[in-house]
Amino acid sequence: MATVAERMGLDPERLWGLGVAAILVALVGGSLAFPRVVYDGFIWHYFWGPVQADANSAVCAVRANGVTQYLDTASACAAAAEPVAYPGYTLVSEVGYMVTLVIALSGVVFLLRRLDIGESPRFFYALFPFMLFGGAFRVVEDANDAPGVADALITYPLNTLVISPVIYVTVFAITLVAVVGSVLAERRGLVDDYVKPLFGAGLAVLAVTLGYLLWAGLTGAQGATFYPQVLVVILVGATLAAAATWWLVERFAPEINEGTGYIGLVVIWGHAIDGVANVVGLNWMVALGAGNNLVPKHPVNQAVVDFTASTLPESVLAVTGDAWPFLLVKLVAATAVVWVFDEQIFEDSPRYAILLLIAVLAVGLGPGSRDMLRATFGV
Structure with a gap:
């Protein structure tokens, strides 16, 4: 059975490069077109926000209207509106x-x-x-x-x-x-x-x-x-x-x-x-x-x-x-x-x-x- 690369007439390296480029275009393009949903609600919430909170020794970080705020108490984090990012992984x-x-x-x-x-x-x-x-x-x-x-x-x-x-x-x-x-x-x-x-x-x-x-x-x-x-x-x-x-x-x-x-x-x-x-x-x-x-x-x-x-x-x-x-x-x-x-x-x-x-x-x-x-x- 022919591989995906063979059916498309591409070598595996080029197919990998095109796949990575497509993912980057989707994430960057989505962030520019729908910043609140794609960037704030996904990229920032689950990936970059936890890093920012950790780097600033905050209990959590909150993203609102394109601005990141750092909170120092668990009660403030619990009361904050999503997206809220905590140090560590999800x-x-x-x-x-x-x-x-x-x-x-x-x-x-x-x-x-x-x-x-x-x-x-x-x-x-x-x-x-x-x-x-x-x-x-x-x-x-x-x-x-x-x-x-x-x-x-x-x-x-x-x-x-x-x-x-x-x-x-x-x-x-x-x-x-x-x-x-x-x-x-x-x-x-x-x-x-x-x-x-x-x-x-x-x-x-x-x-x-x-x-x-x-x-x-x-x-x-x-x-x-x-x-x-x-x-x-x-x-x-x-x-x-x-x-x-x-x-x-x-x-x-x-x-x-x-x-x-x-x-x-x-x-x-x-x-x-x-x-x-x-x-x-x-x-x-x-x-x-x-x-x-x-x-x-x-x-x-x-x-x-x-x-x-x-x-x-x-x-x-x-x-x-x-x-x-x-x-x-x-x-x-x-x-x-x-x-x-x-x-x-x-x-x-x-x-x-x-x-x-x-x-x-x-x-x-x-x-x-x-x-x-x-x-x-x-x-």
């Missing part, structure tokens, strides 16, 4: 970001094909530091806007570049520069393997970011503190959870990881970081002597906490907390995704398979490392 925005991610991944596949890279697991491992960097970079903004911080390191609107989801674009741009620069260095004979400078660039930006956070935590700058016990508990807990999951897979269902090999273990570990960081951050900060417990920022996290709290008796919740099912969800989901990537997928399209696994790891390890470091540095 189900609508998360679906929108997933669609955007799929479109972006397709474009990246075309780019990697042009560069003739990305088919080896070495590419996956080379990008691992950048995923940790993304989470750490986001914590810089958390410290920047922490309560009581008088002189912010980054002010609005520049701080929007390090707020989710815009930070994904920022980190992607930095990573893209590193990838292209490393490939050019190899082809010009400056290095013998592009993977080495690519991995080194990731380590460099990660080290600089962690160095700043450690300095802030040790000196109290930007309202940060340093709770090493939190970091140790999360890393040890996630590693044990991932190891136990991997042992169960190897022992009872080895076919799950036949396609991915140790990449699957890294994916599970990355999502275990996200799960354990949420359990510790939401339930055990006080018990660890690390300040107040955090609050969930994602609808899925909140839904899990609400379901657990409404299902289990208070006597049980006092012992277990209400966030632990999120860790189970993350482990099961990550294992299921690893199972999807069988040997056939790698044989048919190894570049796309590697890229998808990078994305799968990033959506777990990015938020997970952010939550882990946010709890570690008390911001």
